[in-house]
Amino acid sequence: MVTPVDVAVIGLGSMGLGMAGSLIRAxxxxxxxxxxxxxxxxxxEFGGRSAATPAEAATGAGxxxxxxxxxxxxxxxxxxxxxxxxxxxPGAVVIASATMAPADARRxxxxxxxxxxxxLDAPISGGAGRAASGELTVxxxxxxxxxxxxxxxxxxxxxxxxxLGDTPGIGSSFKIVNQLLAGxxxxxxxxxxxxxxxxxxxxxxxxxxxxxxxxNSWMFENRVPHILSGDYSPKSAVSIFxxxxxxxxxxxxxxxxxxxxxxAALQLxxxxxxxxxxxxxxxxxxxxxxxxxxxxxxSMPQAEIT
Amino acid sequence: MVTPVDVAVIGLGSMGLGMAGSLIRAxxxxxxxxxxxxxxxxxxEFGGRSAATPAEAATGAGxxxxxxxxxxxxxxxxxxxxxxxxxxxPGAVVIASATMAPADARRxxxxxxxxxxxxLDAPISGGAGRAASGELTVxxxxxxxxxxxxxxxxxxxxxxxxxLGDTPGIGSSFKIVNQLLAGxxxxxxxxxxxxxxxxxxxxxxxxxxxxxxxxNSWMFENRVPHILSGDYSPKSAVSIFxxxxxxxxxxxxxxxxxxxxxxAALQLxxxxxxxxxxxxxxxxxxxxxxxxxxxxxxSMPQAEIT
Numbered sequence: 001m002v003t004p005v006d007v008a009v010i011g012l013g014s015m016g017l018g019m020a021g022s023l024i025r026a027x028x029x030x031x032x033x034x035x036x037x038x039x040x041x042x043x044x045e046f047g048g049r050s051a052a053t054p055a056e057a058a059t060g061a062g063x064x065x066x067x068x069x070x071x072x073x074x075x076x077x078x079x080x081x082x083x084x085x086x087x088x089x090p091g092a093v094v095i096a097s098a099t100m101a102p103a104d105a106r107r108x109x110x111x112x113x114x115x116x117x118x119x120l121d122a123p124i125s126g127g128a129g130r131a132a133s134g135e136l137t138v139x140x141x142x143x144x145x146x147x148x149x150x151x152x153x154x155x156x157x158x159x160x161x162x163x164l165g166d167t168p169g170i171g172s173s174f175k176i177v178n179q180l181l182a183g184x185x186x187x188x189x190x191x192x193x194x195x196x197x198x199x200x201x202x203x204x205x206x207x208x209x210x211x212x213x214x215x216n217s218w219m220f221e222n223r224v225p226h227i228l229s230g231d232y233s234p235k236s237a238v239s240i241f242x243x244x245x246x247x248x249x250x251x252x253x254x255x256x257x258x259x260x261x262x263x264a265a266l267q268l269x270x271x272x273x274x275x276x277x278x279x280x281x282x283x284x285x286x287x288x289x290x291x292x293x294x295x296x297x298x299s300m301p302q303a304e305i306t
Numbered sequence: 307m308v309t310p311v312d313v314a315v316i317g318l319g320s321m322g323l324g325m326a327g328s329l330i331r332a333x334x335x336x337x338x339x340x341x342x343x344x345x346x347x348x349x350x351e352f353g354g355r356s357a358a359t360p361a362e363a364a365t366g367a368g369x370x371x372x373x374x375x376x377x378x379x380x381x382x383x384x385x386x387x388x389x390x391x392x393x394x395x396p397g398a399v400v401i402a403s404a405t406m407a408p409a410d411a412r413r414x415x416x417x418x419x420x421x422x423x424x425x426l427d428a429p430i431s432g433g434a435g436r437a438a439s440g441e442l443t444v445x446x447x448x449x450x451x452x453x454x455x456x457x458x459x460x461x462x463x464x465x466x467x468x469x470l471g472d473t474p475g476i477g478s479s480f481k482i483v484n485q486l487l488a489g490x491x492x493x494x495x496x497x498x499x500x501x502x503x504x505x506x507x508x509x510x511x512x513x514x515x516x517x518x519x520x521x522n523s524w525m526f527e528n529r530v531p532h533i534l535s536g537d538y539s540p541k542s543a544v545s546i547f548x549x550x551x552x553x554x555x556x557x558x559x560x561x562x563x564x565x566x567x568x569x570a571a572l573q574l575x576x577x578x579x580x581x582x583x584x585x586x587x588x589x590x591x592x593x594x595x596x597x598x599x600x601x602x603x604x605s606m607p608q609a610e611i612t
Binding site: 164170173174178179187189195198199206209210216219262264268 | 490494504507557558
């Protein structure tokens with residue numbers, strides 16, 4: 001019989017692995033599971049226990065941290081074959097960090113709570129670097145009991161926990177509003193930089209001037225250096241925003257709420273994915289413009305555009 | 307015979323008047339001209355000389371600061387009836403601050419330089435507050451002689467002067483890239499806040515969370531407080547962005563460069579103007595969404611939506 005861990009982490013991508021490392025550094029015992037063998041090996045190096053299935057990681061655990069990409073994967077982790085929900089310790093908390101529609105968060109929470117478990121709707125923000133250093137931002141909502149059960153986990157992974165309400169769905173709503181803005185700002189940054197290039201401007205100078213002006217955004221400041229260096233290795237991939245702005249678009253349509261700016265941005269991410277860059281950095285939207293308009297952006301290896 | 311002034315300021319809106327005040331505080335003599343009698347009176351209170359025409363203000367002046375809304379008005383100030391260009395001191399500098407297409411800046415500069423004058427392409431950023439305190443940002447390009455002739459004026463009005471190149475048009479290009487981003491970010495901020503309201507979120511909390519997250523922008527931080535307070539008195543009007551994104555759109559079309567995100571934003575400002583809010587604050591795009599979707603944004607007097 002394997003000793004139950006404090007926290008099971010399902011999904012060991014750059015975010016999940018970073019969070020697992022932060023939990024271990026904080027003194028919590030961690031078991032984790034991922035389809036990638038390399039990721040599971042990495043968890044072992046951090047001092048975590050690698051498991052073959054969510055159920056194997058989560059058996060008897062006090063907390064389950066789900067760091068997968070969407071609602072469907074979260075549901076599979078919880079309720080699919082070898083799912084974790086049935087084997088957690090009674091009163092354990094499920095901390096769901098995937099970006100998903102608020103309605104999905106509410107639905108999953110109801111299923112989890114029906115088993116006598118707690119559910120914290122807890123999307124995260126901050127990227128792989130802050131995941132590794134335990135300085136994420138969490139946009140969380142759930143019952144006071146869910147927050148209490150999640151306290152040691154949140155303390156280990158986050159620099160800031162926004163407690164946004166006492167029902168699941170609210171955290172996801174805040175995250176989705178953030179993603180709407182983030183996606184639009186990336187698309188706008190790429191459109192503006194390509195436009196600047198079409199005007200023959202010095203792009204490094206444009207970055208310098210805009211970051212000191214009213215046209216600045218967090219994403220402009222963060223992503224434009226990728227364009228300036230011609231480095232489109234994925235810090236965050238185009239496919240994240242086809243997914244997240246897709247969720248935004250779904251919510252808008254289901255609620256009859258028009259989102260023309262977000263929709264223009266979504267179409268650009270889709271076009272960039274369609275042009276073969278789905279798994280490259282999301283600043284690749286600038287390369288889409290460069291392809292269309294025949295612009296020569298900084299050190300852009302032609303081979304990368306397939 | 308009236309004594310020539312150091313600087314003639316044409317256009318005494320909140321920006322021009324603030325700049326005139328900064329010039330006077332810096333010890334420069336100033337004459338100014340505006341269609342508004344109240345603005346001319348205000349200049350008098352600051353210690354400036356009010357003039358009836360650009361020519362009357364500019365006769366013998368060493369510098370002409372043109373703070374009007376577009377290229378057409380700048381051209382009229384310089385070369386229209388009672389225009390200023392013909393009466394400036396030989397070797398004087400024209401400092402053109404209106405947002406305009408780079409091609410217009412180059413065309414006006416050529417006409418000005420043909421008269422033996424200097425031309426500084428010098429769009430400004432920073433708003434009325436920083437105009438009043440002499441802390442604007444200037445995005446300038448022009449000959450070394452133009453910069454030299456403009457030095458005392460720039461020193462009085464600006465906290466930061468970006469010297470972007472030695473030919474007119476470059477400064478305007480930088481400004482137009484900034485306006486593309488600024489306009490998109492305002493439209494996105496309004497779309498996101500209205501969307502958040504449609505999700506029943508606490509808007510003050512959304513502002514707090516987003517300004518600490520990757521979805522933040524300079525404009526989100528600056529304009530969303532207008533939405534939260536329901537105050538749409540024009541700090542910067544919708545009509546500024548129908549104009550500036552209109553210039554962006556014109557440049558894109560004339561250069562066969564597609565601008566889907568900026569175009570979505572332009573359409574929103576046009577829709578907001580069409581709904582009767584052209585002269586209200588540009589955050590009124592949020593009120594457009596509220597009208598469409600039947601949302602109750604903070605203290606929004608129905609009477610203001612006409």
